[in-house]
Amino acid sequence: MILGSGSAWDTACVQLANAARHLGLDDGMHDLLRTPRRAITVSVPLQRDDGQLTVLTGYRVQHNLARGPGKGGIRFHPTTDLDEVKALAMWMTWKCALMGIPYGGAKGGIAVEPAMLSLPERERLTRRYAAELVPLIGPEKDIPAPDVGTDEQTMAWIMDTYSAHTGYTTTGVVTGKPLSIGGSAGRAGATSLGVQLSVFAALRETGRDPHAMTIAVQGFGKVGALAAQYLHDAGCTVVAVSDVKGGIYNPQGLNPAALIRHLAGGAETVVGYPGTDTITNDELLELDVDVLVPAALEGVITVENVDRVRAPIIVEGANGPVTAEADQVLDDRGVLVVPDILANGGGVAVSYFEWVQDIQAYFWSEDEVSDRLRALMDRAYREVSLLATTQKISMRNAAHVIGVGRVADAHRTRGLYP
Numbered sequence: 139m140i141l142g143s144g145s146a147w148d149t150a151c152v153q154l155a156n157a158a159r160h161l162g163l164d165d166g167m168h169d170l171l172r173t174p175r176r177a178i179t180v181s182v183p184l185q186r187d188d189g190q191l192t193v194l195t196g197y198r199v200q201h202n203l204a205r206g207p208g209k210g211g212i213r214f215h216p217t218t219d220l221d222e223v224k225a226l227a228m229w230m231t232w233k234c235a236l237m238g239i240p241y242g243g244a245k246g247g248i249a250v251e252p253a254m255l256s257l258p259e260r261e262r263l264t265r266r267y268a269a270e271l272v273p274l275i276g277p278e279k280d281i282p283a284p285d286v287g288t289d290e291q292t293m294a295w296i297m298d299t300y301s302a303h304t305g306y307t308t309t310g311v312v313t314g315k316p317l318s319i320g321g322s323a324g325r326a327g328a329t330s331l332g333v334q335l336s337v338f339a340a341l342r343e344t345g346r347d348p349h350a351m352t353i354a355v356q357g358f359g360k361v362g363a364l365a366a367q368y369l370h371d372a373g374c375t376v377v378a379v380s381d382v383k384g385g386i387y388n389p390q391g392l393n394p395a396a397l398i399r400h401l402a403g404g405a406e407t408v409v410g411y412p413g414t415d416t417i418t419n420d421e422l423l424e425l426d427v428d429v430l431v432p433a434a435l436e437g438v439i440t441v442e443n444v445d446r447v448r449a450p451i452i453v454e455g456a457n458g459p460v461t462a463e464a465d466q467v468l469d470d471r472g473v474l475v476v477p478d479i480l481a482n483g484g485g486v487a488v489s490y491f492e493w494v495q496d497i498q499a500y501f502w503s504e505d506e507v508s509d510r511l512r513a514l515m516d517r518a519y520r521e522v523s524l525l526a527t528t529q530k531i532s533m534r535n536a537a538h539v540i541g542v543g544r545v546a547d548a549h550r551t552r553g554l555y556p
């Protein structure tokens with residue numbers, strides 16, 4: 139195992155290097171797979187509601203396009219930078235290959251705190267950023283989707299801005315759109331459903347009874363909130379959840395649906411929810427639970443805290459929550475880590491279904507979407523688990539070996555590499 143410095147980009151490069159070594163890839167192919175195909179930085183001027191002009195920085199990285207158009211979310215977050223977006227784009231490449239969907243990997247973002255912007259400011263910012271991306275994106279080129287700090291409305295503005303440039307409505311340029319303009323049934327909960335299915339697959343594999351399981355979920359956003367709800371609805375006891383302001387804990391279990399309603403009713407944070415103790419995000423990661431689901435940001439389990447992480451199973455709802463060094467420690471300790479590119483692959487899988495439906499202009503029922511998602515998740519989990527068991531490698535390494543191997547194969551088959 140090769141170790142790195144702890145940044146998302148370093149972690150992604152270490153994971154690639156481990157897979158490349160396992161696959162016996164030569165240095166040229168390894169370089170080709172590491173290097174982003176395109177990386178663009180754009181300045182995004184934003185006129186604030188008070189008339190002031192602020193210039194923000196946006197990014198879009200198309201990491202690899204060998205298997206199809208770029209695919210990946212757009213993040214609005216204050217610490218977003220080019221290296222983070224490169225890492226997230228690389229993970230999208232392996233994720234799409236692992237899920238068996240015909241895309242390359244991409245990701246984008248703007249370094250901004252969206253909570254500080256009014257709705258009209260968010261719209262102006264999104265449209266201006268989208269206008270800068272118009273030459274790069276499109277249903278056959280690169281298809282953005284929501285990520286941290288963005289949502290269905292953001293996708294609607296991007297779709298509209300793109301369509302205004304092309305001169306006709308192009309629904310397939312983004313996924314994760316509202317249903318009324320070509321979104322797919324089931325996309326909003328798809329990542330979370332995939333996380334729940336991954337948790338259950340890991341429990342089955344290790345002979346654990348879901349009804350006896352305690353679970354902690356970090357992050358109560360688009361992924362974390364519904365993952366907590368689906369796990370609760372499926373019989374697990376969700377004892378802790380958190381957002382950026384902190385976490386809440388009740389050893390008897392929380393009711394995620396009631397908590398979601400509490401937030402929809404205007405509460406700004408989960409902290410202070412009646413009948414719960416307040417804990418920090420660090421404390422949540424270190425709880426004595428059966429399953430830990432990090433579903434916020436990358437790099438939260440590091441060499442600094444990994445020895446205090448007690449869950450025997452970690453299912454990565456977030457991208458890159460465990461650094462490469464911490465991952466090695468967990469592996470040595472026998473912790474079962476279901477890696478991000480598998481565990482959260484349900485989101486991009488249903489994004490693929492949305493794009494297919496947009497292109498056909500023919501839409502499926504939620505049951506059809508959910509059945510197809512379950513089939514893709516099940517196949518991907520079984521492939522990773524089988525390789526991990528037969529080759530005696532971690533689920534992380536196995537997932538990367540499959541994803542990286544498929545992309546390398548696409549390059550060889552196309553003849554871009556001898």
Ligand SMILES: NC(=O)C1=CN([C@@H]2O[C@H](COP(=O)(O)OP(=O)(O)OC[C@H]3O[C@@H](n4cnc5c(N)ncnc54)[C@H](OP(=O)(O)O)[C@@H]3O)[C@@H](O)[C@H]2O)C=CC1
Pocket residue numbers: 284285286287288329356357358359360361362380381382383407419433434435436455456457482483485486
């Ligand atoms: N959306 C999707 O379909 C997919 C998302 N992912 C990944 O899942 C993760 C979460 O994404 P998503 O749910 O969409 O994002 P959201 O923006 O919807 O939610 C993020 C959540 O994390 C919380 N959070 C932010 N910063 C911190 C922090 N420093 N410590 C603890 N909690 C924090 C936020 O709190 P607050 O609301 O208070 O800011 C919020 O609850 C990301 O890693 C993303 O890349 C992966 C696959 C698909």
Ligand SMILES: O=C(O)CCC(=O)C(=O)O
Pocket residue numbers: 209210211212230233281282283284285313314457482483485486487489
């Ligand atoms: O739905 C998509 O296209 C991408 C989702 C995403 O950004 C991710 O899987 O990390």
